[in-house]
Amino acid sequence: MEIAIHTLRAVAYAIADPSNAFILMMIALIFYNKNKKIAAMQKMIMGESLDSAFELTISQIVIGIFAGAAASLIFTYAGLVFDENSNIYLLFMVSLFFMAFKPRFICFSYSGAVLGIVSLLFKYAANTLNMPQLDVINIDILTLMTLVGILHIVEGSLVMIDGSRGAIPVFTNRDNKIIGGFALKRYWALPVALLILLSATSSNLVVGQSVMIPEWRHLIKGNIIDRIVKNSVIASIALYGVIGYSGITFTKSKRAKTLTSGALIMVYGVLLTAVAQLAVLGTAYQFFILIFAAVVHEAMLRLEKHMEFTMKPKFSSSDEGIMVLAVAPKSPAFQMGIESGDLIVELNGKAIEVEEEIFNIIKGNFSSLSLKIKKPFGDLKNVNYSNMASNKRLGIVIVPREIPKDTAIVNMNDETFKEVIEKIKNKDKDEDKDMKQEEDQKQEQEQDKK
Known part of the structure; x- marks a missing residue:
């Protein structure tokens, strides 16, 4: 219970701390600008507002906070601990960048794969040239990809719960016949607490409560456990990540579409979490896991698109009505x-x-x-x-x-x-x-x- 309280306290810090609160406000502003367009489109098409931009934004923030708390607890009890010299925050910074400029690749499977491959390349260069200072990213692949897998499990649940909100009615032409459907797009801001292993000399530099290592030794995974010393401590750091979902359906109701998509994303998350455990077998397996994460995610998207093109359209008029x-x-x-x-x-x-x-x-x-x-x-x-x-x-x-x-x-x-x-x-x-x-x-x- 003490571990859970410590984790939730770190999530609360992510919301209440002035600097973190400013980040949340900036994310909410980006959400609001996107939701203004959605609300305007709904009003133009429907003749009246379905959801206001404010309502759409508040739901994204509130649901995201609960999802972030749940994800943080799963991270903690899954034993995910990062080294103090790792740059895991880059994973979340990339997600924020993609949200603003390249929404197509906002998914953590892409940013995680890129970050992991770059980390392995720097590590290889550092070992080959005998220059440890080149290992600047220093991320354990097992921990990284397990984190990405769990984030997808959380993402799948968010899509199933809230993915259909703000749907836009759209139309296309198939076989010389007009069919209707829905365009879906949602984002959520997740405040997450990650555990960082600190040496005794650096622990006083971290803001927040630290916990001595014996309480969590049995939970920890990855090669970081080999670097634990007697006086090491674990601290939680608060970060913000953005999870996004978009899709178009002409063969299902908007609710059925998000349930199907959410279930597929959750299955992918479970599969990636399981495959990530192969990272302990060596570098070759680690490269395989990183490529697996991106390729299988892309295959999942293509499967959904194929289903849309091959299944019977749900919304079309006929001579009957x-x-x-x-x-x-x-x-x-x-x-x-x-x-x-x-x-x-x-x-x-x-x-x-x-x-x-x-x-x-x-x-x-x-x-x-x-x-x-x-x-x-x-x-x-x-x-x-x-x-x-x-x-x-x-x-x-x-x-x-x-x-x-x-x-x-x-x-x-x-x-x-x-x-x-x-x-x-x-x-x-x-x-x-x-x-x-x-x-x-x-x-x-x-x-x-x-």
Whole structure:
């Protein structure tokens, strides 16, 4: 219990210490700027806000803090201890760098593999040239890759719990047919406590509580145990790491997508943690583990992409009816019981032959409404709504049979969020321009009459 309390105290220090709190604030600011774009896209597509940028950011920070505490406890009881001269903090600095500039490689499997390979190369150069000062990174591969494996287990749980929040409805064309789906992107900031082995001469230089080594000797793994001396102590240092997840699905609901992705990430984490134990067999095995981490992670991503291209699309309209892709919370559609995946087969007692009818309804051009919907399992249900407010929209996104000219539907073919939001902005500008032209024409006509 004392070990757990010490670890949690270090995590609390990461949050409360002014310098660390400043780092957290900077991370939260980056999150907020990204979430403003997501919230704006949701409002443009849905007609109303689903999640505010503030809500999206707070959930990322709060959930990340709990995940960081859990990860820190796992690190401690897994016996992960780093040498005081190691540069393990580089792993977390690289993750922060990728978050800001290269989100595609934000994963610790890439930064861990690069850091480990560079460490081995420097170590080889130091031994070959008999120059110990060249071993500047000095990271034990067993400890490093076990850490990366555990971080992926934590990441998988975060994706399963919170990965579907802030999803953006998107569309693409497959086999000359429009299909709908969701673009997912989430980040979490994790304050983590890592154990560092200190010599008696340097322990007074570390901020935070240190614990004498006998209490944790039975937990420690890796070659660091060979360097333990009688007066050595272990201290916890607080670092911030960023875990990110992104994906696009056209074959699953957003919840099913994150459950599948999260489960795959957790399996990968368990597998990497197990394979990392081979590092005790020598340098060749250590190189294999580092390459294994990056290659298998990339293979996992390609497997998910292959599944998306080969599985049947979930959201597409047909001659039978119009597919509902997303429903805004607290909207009239939500109150009617309409859900994502429902098929609208009748509108006010008639089959939907002209899509313009449903688009007018979506804009709120009705006082009362009767719909017949078909649930994913085939059940038919009649739903009604009356006394519609004049400034209210129905609150759904549908998958059209063909792309209409006057709607904010966005086609997405492996495009970035920035490109998608630019498309939406351009559509809004075009609509505003058209409206202005119509008003000018009306004014000219009125002047001609006078």
